[in-house]
Amino acid sequence: MNRSAEYTLSMIASILLTISWIIGVIIFFLIVLGPSIDDLSMFLVLYLFIYSLISLPLVTLIWVSTFKIKKNNQKWGIFTLVVGVLYTFSVYVVPGVLLLISGILMVTKNNRDKTSIQA
DSSP states (O other): OOOHHHHHHHHHHHHHHHHHHHHHHHHHHHHHTSSOOOHHHHHHHHHHHHHHHHHHHHHHHHHHHHHHHTTTOHHHHHHHHHHHHHHHTSSOHHHHHHHHHHHHHHHHSOOHHHHOOOO
8 A cells, every 4th residue: 555645754753853863963063073062062962962862762762653654554553653752842843843743644534455345
């Protein structure tokens, strides 16, 4: 079954999350290599470091699920739905909503191969 809508939505969300992760890492290195670190900068460095460690596996798994959706894999559709819910309640609302819609479409769209009546 062709899952082009789900694939496209998930691909856009994956690209947006990858770009935001790269920007976060660049900001992290710019702050660390800066001339002085005060309390606010230290908090931001710690936040960006933890964000990078947590976000890298999630972004990688979202890329994997994007290509598994194209192959009509329901389990990765459920994963996309769950990650979409998590990202929707975070700072990344737009990729979260895209992943949420992609996961909902993947889970609710009828699979015509399983529901067809055989004569």
